[in-house]
Amino acid sequence: MKEDFLHYVWQHQYFDKTNLCTAAGEEIQVLQPGYRNADAGPDFLGARLRVGKVEWNGAVEIHLRASDWARHSHQTDPKYDQVILHVVGSHDADVNRTNGSLIPALALSARLGPELLRRYHELVEAPATAALPCAPLLGLVPGITQAMMVERALLERVEQKADALASLHQHLGSDWEATAYHVLTAAFGFQKNSEPMGRLAKALPLAILRRHRHELHQLEALVFGQAGFLADNEETSGDEYIQALKREFSFLSHKYGLGPTALAVHEWNYLRLRPANFPTVRLGQLVGLLHARPALFDALLTAQSVAALLDFFRVAVPEYWRSHYRPGRPGKVPGLGRSSMELLIINVVVPLRVAYARQVGQAALIESTVALLAELPAEHNQYTDTFGTLGFTHRSAADSQGLLSLHKSYCTPRRCLQCAIGSRLVQQPRIAR
Structure with a gap:
């Protein structure tokens, strides 16, 4: 099991809440699990919990083992003083804030259903040679989920390219x-x-x-x-x-x-x-x-x-x-050639216009620019063709750019739990569409 799986489980609350209590035996009620923190500090911010009879607002930190808290030196970092619950796979040590106060701990290993774990391991333990870890299971994912994930990956790819151009623009004196x-x-x-x-x-x-x-x-x-x-x-x-x-x-x-x-x-x-x-x-x-x-x-x-x-x-x-x-x-x-011109539109014109539109706040220009990709023919390479053989829509450059992003950002690094397709496979029983 990897730590990102515990992040996923906590975020979606996919664990048994029967007689939910801390390692010290205090009753816990999760009112709000919080939201993922993309910056330094605890994993989840804005959490609301009731521990015993007291309601707490603060952060949640997650580790595979409770002893990882000390291994990561959180006990000396004031950013972690806001933690109100330490969610762990196994509780092998008590942890404290910088002032010495004890942080309540919740161990999840025994609360994870065997079917959830099986589906998770089926994805993350796919052979390294597999282009898509979920390839044998794709028939269980609704087509709309696949399409929405490809669109999301497309927008992320455009944003990443626009970010790079925005940095270049700044380096060149905003010219x-x-x-x-x-x-x-x-x-x-x-x-x-x-x-x-x-x-x-x-x-x-x-x-x-x-x-x-x-x-x-x-x-x-x-x-x-x-x-x-x-x-x-x-x-x-x-x-x-x-x-x-x-x-x-x-x-x-x-x-x-x-x-x-x-x-x-x-x-x-x-x-x-x-x-x-x-x-x-x-x-x-x-x-x-x-x-x-x-x-x-x-x-x-x-x-x-x-x-x-x-x-x-x-x-x-x-x-x-x-x-x-x-x-x-x-x-x-x-x-x-025309194919070279189309590549220049995809890789230069679209991110350049999006970078500019973001700077000046022209949402309509972003929308119309990304829409250009749907007018261009699909790119073909070993990655997009693999997705095509598995039933993914692959008719335009918008599709191929989304598929390339899906492959690079999710499939290759095995970020299945951050992908809507992998998440769908893990979170629910096998019911064919």
């Missing part, structure tokens, strides 16, 4: 345009190169790009030079266009002192990438976007539909990068 530039640049790395793309955004400030955004040749020189792709090699030594970019970058790099922060070619990943996904191809597409869209954030914020956002990403790539996969290496290069 939304700079935030859009940084997150878009990193996203153009599409997993394999998102990390060096993110470093490139830091190494090439938007303030510098803004001065040259309308001069395509200078913009190319800045982006590809700072990315480290204008170094001489056998393929570029005779390429006049690359040599011209190199000369331009040499001048601009000296002017802005960019040399110390420039990336090197070896920092970019090519392994197991199709040529269309080469970092140089993505950089060419990014240059086209920066040149064509002088106000990134405003355009992303005001777009009213998926169609408008797709149009935002449909820009002309500089001519050289339409016919070269790498500097000095010719070949016909496709433009930014």
Whole structure:
């Protein structure tokens, strides 16, 4: 048994209350179990209990063993002086507040029903190789419970991404345009190169790009030079266009002192990438976007539909990068594909708009932005496909993002008791829908 199970049992009061009493024999009546505390301190706050003839208001702390109180040094922490009941699996020691007063204890092990314990162990003891601990039992969970949990996981995922962008926004001096530039640049790395793309955004400030955004040749020189792709090699030594970019970058790099922060070619990943996904191809597409869209954030914020956002990403790539996969290496290069645009909407546009909407208090913008995900096709990978084979709805990006969040935040760490699906399986007898 894990401590989170006792948290779950106390929160929902799933234990036998017959002749409920403390370890010292005093009668207990639970008037209000309290609410989970997400910060430091006792596990539940705002509890109301009647112990003997006295009504208490305060906190509840939960441990597997009563002796864990001393092991966690709560006896010296004033935050725990507000505890009015110590709920434990087994009572192996009395515990006291910092002033020495005894805290009543309630032992639950003997009050947990065998069926409840069996259902709990069936989930948490599922093989580590099982993608979903509850997979064999899903037929016992109403479809509406599954759908509501996926929606909840989706909103949590959007909120987490928005939180990250809000932190980035603060780090960038509360500049939304700079935030859009940084997150878009990193996203153009599409997993394999998102990390060096993110470093490139830091190494090439938007303030510098803004001065040259309308001069395509200078913009190319800045982006590809700072990315480290204008170094001489056998393929570029005779390429006049690359040599011209190199000369331009040499001048601009000296002017802005960019040399110390420039990336090197070896920092970019090519392994197991199709040529269309080469970092140089993505950089060419990014240059086209920066040149064509002088106000990134405003355009992303005001777009009213998926169609408008797709149009935002449909820009002309500089001519050289339409016919070269790498500097000095010719070949016909496709433009930014629709599936890539859709990923950028999912991973950049939606969290960016939600982060902004939260800051300015525009609830309607949050709702309309999240609704965009329902208009985009579902993503497919090993995780979403696993859920699909188990009967989960998987028709749109809203579904796939929710399923990915469910897998990452609940299934993998085995947080079954915090999941509505796992909670439903544990709390009630097996009654098929």
